[in-house]
Amino acid sequence: MDRKAILVVALCVMACDGFYLPGLAPVSYCQEKFAKGSEVPCETSLKVFVNRLDSTESIIPYDYDKFDFCEPSNDRPAENLGQVLFGERIRGSLYNLSMLEDKSCQLLCRREYVKSNDSHRKKLAFLVARIMKNYEHHWIADNMPVAWCYEVQNEVKPYCATGFPIGCYANEKGQPQDACVAFGNMNEKSAVYHFNHVDLVVEYHNPTSSGKYHRIVGVNVQPRSISHSLDSTTVGCQASAAPLRVVTGSSAPAKQVIKYTYSVKFKRNTDVRWASRWDYILRSFHHSSIQWFSIVNSIVIILFLSGMVAMILVRTIHRDLVRYNQDSTVSLVWEWPC
Numbered sequence: 001m002d003r004k005a006i007l008v009v010a011l012c013v014m015a016c017d018g019f020y021l022p023g024l025a026p027v028s029y030c031q032e033k034f035a036k037g038s039e040v041p042c043e044t045s046l047k048v049f050v051n052r053l054d055s056t057e058s059i060i061p062y063d064y065d066k067f068d069f070c071e072p073s074n075d076r077p078a079e080n081l082g083q084v085l086f087g088e089r090i091r092g093s094l095y096n097l098s099m100l101e102d103k104s105c106q107l108l109c110r111r112e113y114v115k116s117n118d119s120h121r122k123k124l125a126f127l128v129a130r131i132m133k134n135y136e137h138h139w140i141a142d143n144m145p146v147a148w149c150y151e152v153q154n155e156v157k158p159y160c161a162t163g164f165p166i167g168c169y170a171n172e173k174g175q176p177q178d179a180c181v182a183f184g185n186m187n188e189k190s191a192v193y194h195f196n197h198v199d200l201v202v203e204y205h206n207p208t209s210s211g212k213y214h215r216i217v218g219v220n221v222q223p224r225s226i227s228h229s230l231d232s233t234t235v236g237c238q239a240s241a242a243p244l245r246v247v248t249g250s251s252a253p254a255k256q257v258i259k260y261t262y263s264v265k266f267k268r269n270t271d272v273r274w275a276s277r278w279d280y281i282l283r284s285f286h287h288s289s290i291q292w293f294s295i296v297n298s299i300v301i302i303l304f305l306s307g308m309v310a311m312i313l314v315r316t317i318h319r320d321l322v323r324y325n326q327d328s329t330v331s332l333v334w335e336w337p338c
Contacts (some may be wrong), residue, residue: 008299013026027142027273028097029204030240046097046202048146049077051138052089056132059294063089067130067166068123070094070109070260079205090140097141097202099214100266100274105197110258115254124248124256131246134178136163142216146200147281149220151183160281164223166245168195181225186225187245195223197261203269204336217277228259234336235261239313 027040030042045138050072054061064072075092094108113120148164168191170178179195180186186193203218224301225243228235 018233026207026215028207028215030213031099031101034212038212041209042157042213044099046141046216046219047075048093048095048097048200049075049090049140050093050204051091051140052087053130053135053137054163055133055135056133057129059170059297061087062130062135063204064091065208067127068111069125080277087203087238091110093139095200095262097200101264102266103262105235105261105263107235108262111258111260113256113258115256119249121252124246124252127160127194128246128248130165131165131192131194132169134165134168136161136165138163139221141202141219144216145281146219146221153290157280160220164198164221164283165195167192167225181226183243188245188296192245193225194230195225196244196258197226197237198222198225198263199224200262200264202266203272205264205270205272205274207274215274216282217274226261228257228261230257235259237261237263266300317324 017172028040029046030038030040030044032044035042035044050064052061052063053067055220071094073092073094077090077092077097092304096106101118112181113124113266115121145162147162148158149158149160152221165179168176168178168186170176170180170187170189171188174189174202180193201218201220201222202216204214204216207213207215220244224237226237227242244258246258
């Protein structure tokens with residue numbers, strides 16, 4: 001009997017050893033030259049996934065392809081139960097991040113808008129309206145959110161958010177609002193700016209002494225607004241570049257061109273372990289805005305459904321009691337002696 005118990009325990013341990021939840025096990029990355037014949041399975045490229053866009057100023061989220069950004073790829077990861085319940089819509093992206101290969105000002109796609117085209121005018125109007133509502137991207141890389149870190153007044157450490165805005169604007173007096181405050185050249189009166197460039201910084205460390213294999217401990221993004229030239233190929237991502245202003249209405253030019261570009265830099269970080277790579281994001285969660293409307297809406301729905309269930313139970317019990325009393329009365333009448 002003892003031998004059977006030991007055998008069962010051994011089988012359970014073997015089965016548990018072969019089971020793994022996505023995101024709970026580290027993924028090793030390596031350069032292309034070390035991938036072939038490697039004794040350790042490793043990925044040569046870091047995939048960046050895009051998610052739905054939302055805002056703390058609105059309760060309506062939008063899928064990524066609702067906007068006229070660069071078309072997402074057909075690569076869809078397997079969503080877990082939590083992502084499904086939260087309504088996330090994760091899609092692949094066109095961002096190509098090869099391990100340890102820095103890239104500067106890469107053109108991702110180009111969008112052209114003609115003023116006389118009604119469809120183009122609607123797309124720009126939709127983009128501007130969402131920028132005014134402070135909608136944000138939510139990207140994922142290596143099973144963790146791509147963080148946007150920036151300095152906060154009276155805070156020692158920077159605040160890191162799990163999303164970054166699609167743009168910002170200046171009010172009628174030329175005062176920068178939201179993310180425009182961090183830039184000194186976004187102060188035109190009633191101007192709307194679109195962040196069409198991202199600087200990605202991928203932090204990694206080496207778990208082995210060989211230095212061939214790497215693990216991702218952080219992915220940070222810094223959005224920028226750059227007004228590129230109108231031709232199809234030339235791009236320039238200098239820090240002194242003028243911001244991209246999106247204009248709608250009668251004052252819009254005959255043609256507007258938006259070029260989406262990105263830069264990638266890999267940075268070695270030996271201070272952060274893979275197991276604690278979420279710490280800098282979790283420390284910033286106390287700054288998050290509470291969406292009271294969503295909370296109140298959920299409570300009202302729960303109370304309404306609870307009231308309906310209670311009302312159905314009360315009516316059912318009352319009907320059963322009335323039927324039981326009627327049956328008892330009939331029984332007494334038939335059993336009464338003559």
